[in-house]
Amino acid sequence: MPKDVIKSADRVFGVLELFRDQQAPLTATEICKYLSYPKSSADALLKSLVSLGYLTLDSNTMRYFPSLRVTQLGEWLPRLLLGEGDTLSMLDELHKFTGETITLCMPNGLAMQFITVIPGTFPISLTIREGQTIPIFATAVGIAQLATRSTEDIQKLAQRANRRTTRTDERVDIDVLKAEIETARSNGYVEAYDRVLTDTGAIAMALPMSQLDRTLVVAVGGLSERIKTNRTQIIQKMRQAVWQLGHSEAS
Amino acid sequence: MPKDVIKSADRVFGVLELFRDQQAPLTATEICKYLSYPKSSADALLKSLVSLGYLTLDSNTMRYFPSLRVTQLGEWLPRLLLGEGDTLSMLDELHKFTGETITLCMPNGLAMQFITVIPGTFPISLTIREGQTIPIFATAVGIAQLATRSTEDIQKLAQRANRRTTRTDERVDIDVLKAEIETARSNGYVEAYDRVLTDTGAIAMALPMSQLDRTLVVAVGGLSERIKTNRTQIIQKMRQAVWQLGHSEAS
DNA sequence: TTGTATATTTCATATATATGAATTACACTA
DNA sequence: TAGTGTAATTCATATATATGAAATATACAA
Numbered sequence: 001m002p003k004d005v006i007k008s009a010d011r012v013f014g015v016l017e018l019f020r021d022q023q024a025p026l027t028a029t030e031i032c033k034y035l036s037y038p039k040s041s042a043d044a045l046l047k048s049l050v051s052l053g054y055l056t057l058d059s060n061t062m063r064y065f066p067s068l069r070v071t072q073l074g075e076w077l078p079r080l081l082l083g084e085g086d087t088l089s090m091l092d093e094l095h096k097f098t099g100e101t102i103t104l105c106m107p108n109g110l111a112m113q114f115i116t117v118i119p120g121t122f123p124i125s126l127t128i129r130e131g132q133t134i135p136i137f138a139t140a141v142g143i144a145q146l147a148t149r150s151t152e153d154i155q156k157l158a159q160r161a162n163r164r165t166t167r168t169d170e171r172v173d174i175d176v177l178k179a180e181i182e183t184a185r186s187n188g189y190v191e192a193y194d195r196v197l198t199d200t201g202a203i204a205m206a207l208p209m210s211q212l213d214r215t216l217v218v219a220v221g222g223l224s225e226r227i228k229t230n231r232t233q234i235i236q237k238m239r240q241a242v243w244q245l246g247h248s249e250a251s
Numbered sequence: 252m253p254k255d256v257i258k259s260a261d262r263v264f265g266v267l268e269l270f271r272d273q274q275a276p277l278t279a280t281e282i283c284k285y286l287s288y289p290k291s292s293a294d295a296l297l298k299s300l301v302s303l304g305y306l307t308l309d310s311n312t313m314r315y316f317p318s319l320r321v322t323q324l325g326e327w328l329p330r331l332l333l334g335e336g337d338t339l340s341m342l343d344e345l346h347k348f349t350g351e352t353i354t355l356c357m358p359n360g361l362a363m364q365f366i367t368v369i370p371g372t373f374p375i376s377l378t379i380r381e382g383q384t385i386p387i388f389a390t391a392v393g394i395a396q397l398a399t400r401s402t403e404d405i406q407k408l409a410q411r412a413n414r415r416t417t418r419t420d421e422r423v424d425i426d427v428l429k430a431e432i433e434t435a436r437s438n439g440y441v442e443a444y445d446r447v448l449t450d451t452g453a454i455a456m457a458l459p460m461s462q463l464d465r466t467l468v469v470a471v472g473g474l475s476e477r478i479k480t481n482r483t484q485i486i487q488k489m490r491q492a493v494w495q496l497g498h499s500e501a502s
Numbered sequence: 503t504t505g506t507a508t509a510t511t512t513c514a515t516a517t518a519t520a521t522g523a524a525t526t527a528c529a530c531t532a
Numbered sequence: 533t534a535g536t537g538t539a540a541t542t543c544a545t546a547t548a549t550a551t552g553a554a555a556t557a558t559a560c561a562a
Contacts, residue, residue: 025463049260058465065465069366073321073324078322259548289520291543292520
């Protein structure tokens, strides 16, 4: 567990993630086994989740299962962040076309967070875990996201990042950043090779603006050489797919 | 806060519910105000949720907002519990037709839990809070749900409930219960007037079987006299709406 | 009905978290 | 640049939670 995370909070999501992955009712003992919790701790937590209405318990089988109130916590988000388009279909389309790892990210503090990852089909593919984060300043997805913001906002963020870090090699060179942003805005996409992730190339594009100042980014990533070789087709397909997303009607 | 609920668990959902209701980025101070948390407690929790990837932080505005990972926790549930039909539209349709309070419940232990509540349009309407629970044995929605289970399961549940209660007036009369189940199965709906809720009448129907043994129930509820007066039309409309739901194609 | 195995609950204690006051950081204005 | 107001962080202490062992409950088979 990451340091400085409240244990119960981590466990709440651990339980919900387990159900999301298993998609079946589970007993307390099964949940304990999967998540390596002490029995009485898990029991207290599960009872809390039932009292709060987020888990249901079948009193005959003693199996727990999430309630639809879990769905209600998050079902309102896609429309605000993604609009009416079918983003998942778009990601699948990119995946079918390229065979590479397709990712959807959203900005989070000084990082980009991977929301959705569709793994590449090649033996050598970019491997990223959903939920993982990556720096916002030195990556294709980060630059693509920053390019959607005002120059003023970007400058404030860079200054804040520089205040926070003590290591000189982590400092953001604002002039270099500005140039990259310019290129990104001009091209409508960002390419990055062998940067934060070794041997990895990525081409990133911002999605049509969300209703909030949290523009999401889609990226195609994989072995640098392969991405470079196919860059023209990848960029073309991404442009088409993102354009289509922005012009889909409410379904 | 309900007794015996872990404080942090309650607060995790409190934060997510706040965002679901507000649908806008919020600062830590705003969240503190809305939820009445001490600042340092809320800060620790918010930082945990960010570390876990469920909240995002805009470092310029210092505003938090949920990430799409919250959506992923619950978006898989409706298909398993409700099938492919558009249940919300069905509830809206019933609401337009009857003007009464429409509820969607799922079973939880020895109770039925209200997942969705569309308030009635009459000055005197049934008022129920989403998340609230009601006993499974003495209510229209409870009987409707139990009627979808085997006689054996129902008997075990009743015995378990009777073991648990000490009050004789709360004991389940298994013969009365069996008769009510019979009537429910025969009619395809359940009516109850002036039972657990004073002056309240309700007509309940089970939804087409979910893929799990957790059949949900829809109910029309309101002032007993009004429900009685309109019972024929209500039952007819509910039958039609529920049938249509069970025969909708994958969209 | 009795015995056995597994699940659930209880309890004393160790560890984690919550709290409010104090301190530090940051943004904005003059 | 300096001052002010607000936000964020830190810290000592009180309270809540986690834990593992023990006790109790439940289900099932003989």
